[in-house]
Amino acid sequence: MNIDRDIIELIALTRCPACKTNGSLVPTDKPAQFDLSMPLSDITIRCEQCDEPYPMTEDMIPIVWSPSLKQVFLDINKDPGDDSTTVSNMSANMTIYDKNSENYSKHARQKDTLSRRVKKSVEILFPDGKTEGALHLDWACGPGHVLSWLREFGFRQIGLDVSLVNLRNARRHTGCRVICGDASDMPFSNDTFQLVTEASALHHILDWKAAIRESCRITSADGAIVMDAEPSDLQMAWSPLAIAVFNARFPVYKVLSYFMKDKYIFRDTKQAKLNLLAEIHHQPGTGFPLDVLRDTFKEGGFLAEVVMSPDAEMKSRPNVTWKSILLNVLSARNPWNPKYGSFTTIATAKTKS
Ligand SMILES: [Zn+2]
Structure with missing residues (x-):
């Protein structure tokens, strides 16, 4: 069997x-029959x-699917935008990123503050700088933004995502190893990673508490978890007036998309609907209750520190944009109060059972 050593090492972590x-x-x-409309390797895992x-x-991307991700792959030939099909949150994420990974890679998450903040989190967590060769997982890695930001630390990096297009882009951009799998039912052994990260991804996961529990399970006792750019329930508690104005953005995006085709991808209303389903906890009236978030980490043996509106130095400082001013003022609250911004969580192991 002709198989790369990198792949053997990757499978050993699962x-x-x-x-x-x-x-x-x-x-x-030993071959197996899979009803997938894509070319597969002769090697089967x-x-x-349980066989x-x-x-x-x-x-050579291993697809170590959970039962629900397997179902999404088996339904791959159904049109996810077809109104007669019930689209799951996971399937919406796969479809959106399979289609837009390239644009997302070029146009999203470009702000210097984002990369500096995530790097700063890692510096805080590893003050002695001993990161060389440690294992780092970025889940829901997308086209590899976080993986490339943290490359300079010398981690052995792995990207996990449901979208194969995202994984191919991540591998191409960073050279790291990638695996296809479900963040709420992860294909990794207990206590495997010294660093587990995600950025702007938790709010894409229907069972977000399971994704936190899984992150705790696969992180080693001396390891740490970073979750960046997530919405709190307080941030998303907009007034009906703010919601009405926010919803009016769709016609605006639609017009913009004619002029800036790559940046505003949601001219297609079918795609806009899928995106709402993908960004499931980033809608008005949703977001994460911070006490529940902390408790979920605690149950996993981790102590989570939450920083509201963190700047590039991980200090709490509101990042005020015209959009946040508008939404906050329409919701009768102070746009300069950091508690109405997004948050970053840094969790370190307290006890691991
Ligand atoms: Zn098994």
Whole structure:
């Protein structure tokens, strides 16, 4: 069997999402039938415990799916924008990013503050600078923004995502190893990573508490977790007037998209609807209750520190834009109060059972 050492090492870090056995997956040349409309490798990953097979794409991306991600892949030929199909949040994310990964890579998350803030978080968490060779997972990695920001620390980096297009872009941009899987039912063994990160991704996950629990499970006792650019319930508690104005942005985007095709991708209303489903906890009246967030980390043995409206130095300082001023003023609240901004969480291990 001709298989890259990188892939063997990657598979050694996994656990089987079907039977939850750590380290039970192995690459085999025992074929399996998968009803997927994409070219696959001759190598199939199998669980030595329960014999569940997992596909490997022709360009060697392991698809270690959870039962729900498997269903999304099996439904791949259905039109997700078709109103007669019930679209899941996971499927919406896959469709949106398979289609827009390239544009997202070029136009989103370009602000210097974002990369500096995430780097600063890592410097705070690893004050002795011992990051060389440590394992870093960025889940819902997209086209690889966070992976490339943290490359200079010398971690052995892995990207996890549901979108294969995102994973190919992440691998191309950063050279890191990638694996396709579900953030709320992760394909990794317990206590594997010294650093687990996500940025602007938790609010895309329907079962966000499961994604936090899974992050705690796969992080080692001396490891840490960073969750960046997430909305609190307070931030998203807009007044009906603010919501009405916010909803009026769609016609505006539609007009803009004719002039700036790459930047405003939601001219297509079908795509706009899918995006609402993808950004499930980033809608008016949603967002994360911070006490529940802290408790979920605590149950996973981690102490979470939340910084509201963090600047590039991880200090709480409101980042005021014309949009946040408008929404806050229409909601009768002070735009300069940091508690109405997004937040970053840094969690370190307190106790691990
Ligand atoms: Zn298994």
